[in-house]
Amino acid sequence: MPAPERIPPGRVTGTVTVLDLLTKGELTVRGQIREASNAVIYCSVAYEGQEAHCVYKPVAGERPLWDFPDGTLAQREVAAYEVSEATGWGLVPPTVLREGPYGQGMCQLWIDTQTEDAEADGDGDGEAETEEPGALLALVxxxxxxxxxxAVGLADVGEDRTALLVHADDERLRRLAVLDAVINNGDRxxxxxxxxxxxxxYAIxxxxxxxxEDKLRTLLWGWAGEPLTDEAxxxxxxxxxxxxxxAPLATRLxxxxxxxxxxxVRARVRxxxxxxxxxxxxxxxxxxxxxPV
Structure with a gap:
């Protein structure tokens, strides 16, 4: 039997879409991401000859929060994907709500990333040094x-020293800053x-x-107070x-x-x-x- 074909974000193979794969595919647990505060299960998902890796977060593994109703985080993950898709920016990986090995939860396509350091030290001249030219965050x-x-703000780097935390002046991050403002992201x-x-x-x-209530907490404050782009x-x-x-998005939400x-959400957009x-x-x-990282 031939190996299943890997399916990347946004791709349609024959009649199988990524959302078909995530929603209807068979989940096989491959491991657990233990650094997360809630249960995060690394899985493969296969459907009609297509296969991908994904993250499955069961509702049963959510840690209660004082300011959010219990058992609602998975739905919020899917809602963020829906809003992202409505913007046309595609910033959130394909995400669905489905049953899995540990009950209902969110299932999100796994994204392979570039290898890069998220932070780097500066050399004292105000210029951010990074080990990879595509780095998005740095300390200078x-x-x-x-x-x-x-600039985001000063960060304590130990030994009574501070450094300036910065993020790239990148149109992808600027779009994400707008999306986060719309969905009121409390943990960017x-x-x-x-x-x-x-x-x-992609953002996860x-x-x-x-x-x-206003809960916006983010590392992407670099454009705070600046005019929005015409695109935004x-x-x-x-x-x-x-x-x-x-309307379609309101119905899905x-x-x-x-x-x-x-x-x-409507009020924030207004x-x-x-x-x-x-x-x-x-x-x-x-x-x-x-x-912060």
């Missing part, structure tokens, strides 16, 4: 981020950024999203239509988050369009997640 000496970088860490070998950027771990404003206008009562949370600017930290909530 001095007060200026250097060309091609945006550096380790959630997955640059793929084909040049695309969206369980702490869609709260009705056009996307927000499209989201307004997609979020209208009875209704099965995943509460009516109040969906209305809060506010972004009204101000025309990237949001700034509110001061009422820690602006940067911990640990």
């Amino acid at each position: 000496e001095g007060d200026e981020p250097g060309e091609g970088w945006k 860490k550096g380790g959630h950024l997955l640059p793929a070998p084909d040049g695309r950027l 771990d969206h369980g702490v999203t869609f709260n009705v 404003l056009a996307v927000l206008a499209r989201l307004t239509d997609e979020l209208a009562e009875g 209704a099965a995943l988050i509460t009516p109040a949370e969906t209305e809060a 506010e972004l369009r009204h101000t025309g600017r990237h949001p700034e930290p509110s001061g009422q909530w820690p602006a940067i997640p911990w640990p």
Whole structure:
């Protein structure tokens, strides 16, 4: 019997789509990602001669949080994918809600990434040094981020020293900053950024999203207060239509988050369009997640 064909993000092979594979395929547990705070199972999934690797997060393995209803993180992960797809940016890997070996949970396509260091030390001249030219985060000496970088804030690097945490001035990250503002992401860490070998950027771990209260915590504050791009404003206008009562995105979100949370998404989109600017930290909530990477 020939080996199953691997299927990458967005690809359709014959009549099998990635979502078909994730939703209908047979899950086989291959291991567990133990660094995660909730249960994260590494699996393969096979369907009609196609195969891929995926991450399966069962609802039963979710750790209760004081500010989110129990057993809702998997649905929020799928909702984040739905909003990402509605933007047209494709920033979240294909994600579905399904039954698995440990009950219902979210199933998300595994993304192979570039090999790179997420952080690097500076050389004292304000320029970020990285071991890979495609690095998205860095630590630099001095007060200026250097060309091609945006400042986030000072970070304690030990021995009573601080360094400036910066992220790349990258249009992919800027789109992600807009998406995070829309879905109210409370946990955008550096380790959630997955640059793929084909040049695309994916983002993962969206369980702490869609709260009705302002929970935005992120490493992508470099554009805070700056005008949104024309592209972002056009996307927000499209989201307004997609979020209208009875519209496709609103209908899909209704099965995943509460009516109040969906209305809060609409309100955030309206506010972004009204101000025309990237949001700034509110001061009422820690602006940067911990640990940041």
